[in-house]
Amino acid sequence: MSIEAQSVLSVGATLGEGPVWVARDAALWFVDIKEHRIHRFDPAGGDARHWTAPAQVGWILPTDDGLFAVGLQTGVHRFDPADGSFVLLHAPEAALPGNRQNDATVAPDGAIWFGSMDDGEAQESGRFYRLYKGLCADSGLPSVSITNGPAVSTDGRTLYHTDTLGKRIWRSSLSEDGAVQETGLFVEIEDGAGYPDGPTMDAEGCLWTGLYGGWTARRYDPAGKMMQEVRFPVSNITKIAFGGPDLRTAYATTARKGLDMTALTAQPLAGDLFAFDPGVAGVPGTIATI
Template identity: 35%
Template sequence: MSASAAAVLQARNTLGEGVLWCQREQALYWTDIHAATLWRFRPRDARVEQWTMPERLACLALCEAEGWLLLGLASRLAFFHPASGTLAPIAPVEPGLPTRLNDGACDRQGRFVFGTLHEPPAGGARQPVGGFWRLNADLSLERLELPGVAISNSVAFSPDGRTLYFCDSPSRTIQCCAYGDRCGPPRTFAQVDDPRGEPDGSAVDAAGNLWNAQWGLGRVACYTADGRLDQCIDVPASQPTRPAFGGADLAMLYITSARDGLDAAALASQPSAGALFAAPAGTIGLPEPRFAGTPPRLSAHPGGTAAGALHSASGEAHP
């Protein structure tokens, strides 16, 4: 079975990523990593807002604390309050290593699990020197006992929170493991057999299916809980990056995408590359877990800095 996604916002993101749905605001958040920009889009009135970050923004999470986000910047974690522009640092990640943060998501207990990727010198090959980490509610940071990765991706959790999904994208293999305070031994969950593609970001629906954006293949693949390929949603851009369930009933699948690395011919053939896409999922998603840690009080601004904000009443949005 196959369906097709359509562009709902011609965002022209260089590397759109990290999309998630905020039920409180009925809005989507995501990042354009290379543009160091946080995006927010409200489908009901097509309102678009953007915030410029002091460095590349790789991933993000909603917070239990009203009005706050948790940001995975290239080199560090930080809280961000969009309404005030306050950015409050939490901790650096892998200082001294040639890595940056990449994919991440909150577990069902409200802890933020994320990975890093290797940034080699020009002309160099990526090596599995990155890792997977967890930011706990008390803001302590721990490295998970998982293999090293060149490009971390596909961080997602089963509905009961007892299984962690993840991947090293160049391996073209999505893995999973038993998850709790510790991680069990990894095992293969699904393999992307087409050598043109790699697994990117993932989301899990209420039935326990894993939906994975597949870079290079222009699709989001849905795998059942036992790893069987069930269906695909075609995306009219070759580089989809991450899906998220959204809408009032969590029945719409939103998908970010990228223009990064596409030559002129490829961009001409896929003019919506870098757009935000959507398709009816035919299933129901789960509410996005929120980070349980406590941000600083706005009145204190401890160590906080201001992020720049750009606001537009509407963008190139389509129903």
């Protein structure tokens, strides 16, 4: 069955990223990294708001204090939408001012897993971190230029992490305390199909990834076999999130970054928020314990 995504919110994001459904306010939150913006979209009422962050913002996730954790270039901050304030919690890469944060997820145990990257997209300085109950630790995974994800399986024992420029999604086993153990290749994206961006798990244990420059999002089964491909009218698909009251609507952030005027003319919806019917439910979101 052919599925094509439709634009549901015109934002024209330079680099839309990090969509997450927040059940406590029945809204989708996401960011525009390059424009320093945090977005909130209420699909039922159609209301859309945004806040300006003090630096490039890679991700936003709900926390157990009723607020949010956000990954700014300067570190992980607590964000309060009521007054738009940002309070620094951790600065794991204070000595790497050329790096920024890029993507994140909450594991079933409430830990935040997030990645960094070289903002110039050249140096292999991107790392993955785990933040849980006040402790922020390096995962020990190898450095890459552009990290994406991670995503964590529903049982909390498998970590999927992306080397975007290397076109590979890796899979690592996790111990009960979140330590990374054995790592192996999960999927390698073929030439001409774009670059794997943010990964997301669905309720059947399958992984979805946006393909930057590939015009599609894909679904892979636990063995790494492609099961489904969703076509978009724009080329740069960054990440999928499942939302709505039954978690059966897939939302996707997209980007205008890297598109010249000819491409932007051909892709007037580039940077918008899209939605489609994935034919499967997502996983209820976990609130982060920071």
